[in-house]
Amino acid sequence: MIGILKAAAAIASVGLLAACGSGPAPGGGSGGGDGGQLTMGFSQVGAESGWRTANTKSIQDAAAAAGVNLKFSDAGGEQENQISAIRSFVQQRVNVIAFSPVVRTGWDAVLLEAKNAGIPVILTDRAVDTQEKDVYKTFLGADFVEEGRRAGDWVVKQYASAPGPVNIVQLEGTTGADPAIERKTGFADAIAANPNLRVIASQSGDFTRSGGKQVMEAFLKANPKIDLVFAQNDDMGLGAMEAIEAAGLTPGKDVQIVAVDATHDGMQALADGKFNYIVECNPLLGPQLMDLAKKVVAGEPVPPRVVTPDEAFDQQQAAAVLPDRKY
Template identity: 55%
Template sequence: MKKLMGMLAMAGAVALVLTGCAAGDAGSASGGGADGSPIKVGFSQVGAESGWRSANTASLKDALSDANGFKMTFSDAQQKQENQIAAIRSFITQGVGAIVFAPVVETGWDDVLKEAKDANIPVILQDRAVDSDPSLYTTRVGDDFEKEGETAGKYVADTFNGKKANLVVLEGTTGSSAANDRTTGFNKAIAGTDINVLDSLTGNFTRAEGKTVMEGFLQKYGKTINVLFAQNDDMGLGALDAIKAAGLTPGKDIQIVTIDATKDGLTALSTGEFNYVVECNPLLGDKVADVVKKVVAGESVDKLYVADDQAFDQAQATVALPTRKY
C-alpha cells in the first residue's frame, strides 16, 4: 500500500511538471502564426442539426485547413451550451491562437468570454450573435438574421397585399439569436397588414420537430391556415409531409416561406412546394479565416462582417439549383 501511495505521488509530481511545461509552451508560442508556424484555432460548432449547419461546418473546415496555414481543433457542441462552454475552456487551456465559435444561444457567455479575454485569446463569433458586452469578443462574421426575417415578411405582406391571411410560424431554437432576430424582422415587415399570426411555436430547427408541430397546427386550425413561415428549410421540409398528410397541397393551399436556401430547400422551391426562400449564406469559412489571420497579426478588424444574402422565388430557384453547393 505504501509503495502504491509513493508511486501515485510520483505520478502526480510528474504530471504537475508536465502540465507546467505545456502551459509555458503555449504562453510563449501564443498559438503560433507570427513566425509562419500554423495558427492554432479552436472552433466550437453548434451541432449538426440541419443541412445549413453541415454546409457551414464544411466551409470552416476547408478554410481553416492545414494547407491554409491553420491547425484547427473542432468541437461539436450537440446543441448544448454547457458543451460549448467546456470546449471554449479547453481551448483556453490549450492556449490556442484564436477561438472561433457559433453560440448556440444568445445569453450566458460573459464568464467564459472574460476568461478568454484574460488569457489574451481573441474570440471570433461565427454565424450567430451573443448579447454580451462587445468588448468581450473581437468580431462577428455572420448573417443579418433580422434582415432575413424582414425579407421573408415583406414577401408575405406583398403577396397578400391588403387581403386577410392566417399565418403560422415554426420558430428556431428558443433563445438563439437566429430565432429571435428572424421573428423581430418578420413581425416588423408584416406590421400594419391584415396578416393574422395564429400561432408561433418552436420546431428547434429540425425536420422531426417541424413535422410534429405542423401536424398540431393543422389539427388545431385545419384549412384556415394560408401561410407558413418556417425559420429554416429543414423545419419547412418536415412540415411538407404533415401538410400532404392532411390532404392539402403545399405551395398552393398553404404558402410556405423559409430561410436558408439549402439544396433540399431550393429543390422544394423549384418543384413548387415552397413559395419563397431567403438565403442565409453558410459559406462563412473564407471570411473567418481572413479575419483570424488579421487578428493574430495584430491588424485591426471591423466589429461585424455581414454575409451577402439573396432571396429566391420559384423561377430563380430552378436557375440556381444546378450550381448549388450545399
C-alpha cells in the first residue's frame, strides 16, 4: 500500500509539472530557445516578387546577426497558410510572432489566440483591419498611400501641359492586400488635380511579373491608345514592359511606366529608359524588426506605427545610384 501511494504521488507530481509548463511565460512565449534565446515565428506572404525575396533575406540575415531563433514560414500567397502558421507558432510557444498579411481582413480569431497566449504580435510591411483591441503591438512598414500619391504627383507634373485626355491603365496588386488598396487610393487622390488624367482600365496582376504581362496584353488589345501605366510594383511594371515591346511599342516613350518598389530589376529598367519613374518601398526591414521584437518581448514601449523612409527616382537618378543599391 505504501508503494502504491508513493507511485501515485510521483505521477501526480509529474502531472503538476507538465501542467505548469504547458502555458506561455508572462510577456510572451516560453523563454525561447536554448539559454533564453529569443524565438520569433515569422510568416511571410510568399515569394511573388523581387521585393519579397529581398525582404525575406533581410529578415533572415538580421535574425542571424541578432541571435534570434527564427522559425520561418512561407504562406505561398494563401491566407489559410498564414493562419495555420501563426497557430503553430502559438502552440510552439515562441516569444514573439511577426507576419506580413496576405490580405487586410480575416485575422481577428487567430490574433486573439496569440493575445490570449500572451505572445506579442508585430505586423510587417502590411497592416490589417481588426475590431479587436491590443491584438498586435506595432506595425513596421511603408506609407502606401503616400507612395501612390508620390507616383500620382509625378504624373500630374509630367502631363501638366497636355492638351487633351491622358489615358492611364493601372496594374493593381493582390486583391484585398494593404498596398494594393492604399497605393490605388493615393494615386487617385493625386491625379484628381488634373481632370485630363483618366484611368481607363484597372485590374489586378497579383504583384507578379507574369500577371502584369498578361493584364497589360489585354489592356493593349482593348484600348488603342494608352499613354501611361501605373504599376503598383516593379514586377508588374516589368511584365507590362514586355507586353508593350511585344506589341511593337517602345516602353518609356510610346507608353510611359510609373512603378513602386525600386528593386534592382526595376531600377535597371528605369536607368535604361524603359521605365519613367519609380517610388521606392524599402524591403530591408529586418534590423528594425529584430529591434522591435526584443523591445516588445522585454515589455518596453514601442510606437504603434513605425514608418520606413522611402525615396523616389527618375531615369538619371536611377542610373546614378544603381551601382550601390543593396537590392
